[in-house]
Structures are given as structure tokens and as C-alpha cells.
Amino acid sequence: MKVAPGTAPxxxxxxxxxxxxxxxxxxxxxxxAVLGADECALMERTxxxxxxxxxxxxxxxxxxxxxLASLCNHADRPNxxxxxxxxxxxxxxxxxxxTRDIAPGEEITRRYACPPWFEARE
Numbered sequence: 105m106k107v108a109p110g111t112a113p114x115x116x117x118x119x120x121x122x123x124x125x126x127x128x129x130x131x132x133x134x135x136x137a138v139l140g141a142d143e144c145a146l147m148e149r150t151x152x153x154x155x156x157x158x159x160x161x162x163x164x165x166x167x168x169x170x171x172l173a174s175l176c177n178h179a180d181r182p183n184x185x186x187x188x189x190x191x192x193x194x195x196x197x198x199x200x201x202x203t204r205d206i207a208p209g210e211e212i213t214r215r216y217a218c219p220p221w222f223e224a225r226e
Contacts (some may be wrong), residue, residue: 111117118164119176123132125206132169132200133211136184141165157198160188173198181212185201186214 106125112118123130139147139156144166147153155174159165176184183207191197200214 107172109172110211112177112211115177117175119172121206121208121210121212123208125202127202127204129202130199131202132173134169134173134198134200135194136167136169136196137185137198139166139168158185160196165200167196167198171198171200173200173214176200176212176214178216180215182213182215183210184212184214220226 106121106123106129107119108122110118110120112120117195119132134156138159143165144156147156147166148169152168157167157169157174159167173186180214182207183192183202183204185203187199189197189199204207206212
């Protein structure tokens with residue numbers, strides 16, 4: 105694995121490259137659990153509300169991500185893109201892919217599906 109959790113100055117937790125990463129390389133593949141609309145509403149009232157993802161096919165649902173993708177910070181010009189694939193046995197999987205070469209120590213960032221609730225820092 106070429107990424108690991110760490111601390112992003114001024115942001116808190118984040119994910120960072122531990123080795124050189126090339127453009128189009130898969131960075132993270134994380135399993136998820138589907139959240140119903142009622143569960144999403146409950147999550148919004150907790151700290152976990154900042155970490156679940158929008159469902160790729162249904163705006164009323166969400167995805168609780170079991171892995172590092174949930175710790176990636178937002179950037180207006182991210183170095184990773186987020187996609188989803190469905191596996192009959194595993195369910196929805198979040199996939200982060202590098203959009204450019206990334207150097208060791210560089211923070212992995214993605215564009216959030218919702219408008220940020222904070223001032224974005226590059």
C-alpha cells in the first residue's frame with residue numbers, strides 16, 4: 105500500500121503518499137455499508153456525519169466507508185478522483201485513483217460530492 109494516515113497541518117487527519125504514485129494508479133479500494141435516509145439523518149447529528157459518502161446511485165442513501173478514503177481531505181484541485189463499483193458479494197466499493205503523479209509525503213485529496221461545510225485549504 106502506498107498511502108497511510110497522518111496529520112495535515114491546519115486540517116486534522118488526512119491520507120499521505122508513502123511512496124511515489126503514478127497518474128492513473130489506484131490508491132485506495134474500500135468496502136462500504138449502505139445507509140438508509142433515516143440512518144443518514146442520524147449520522148448528521150454525530151461526528152461521523154462528516155465522514156460518510158453520498159451514494160453513487162441514490163441521493164436518499166449514503167455509504168459508510170470502512171477505510172482510508174473516509175479520511176481524505178477535500179481540495180478544489182484534488183490529486184485523486186473518486187469512483188464506485190458494485191460487487192455482488194462485497195457491495196459498493198469506493199475507489200480512489202491518482203489524477204497525476206504524487207510524490208512521497210504529499211497529501212492525497214479528493215473533491216467531496218457535497219459543498220464543503222468549511223473553508224477549503226490547498
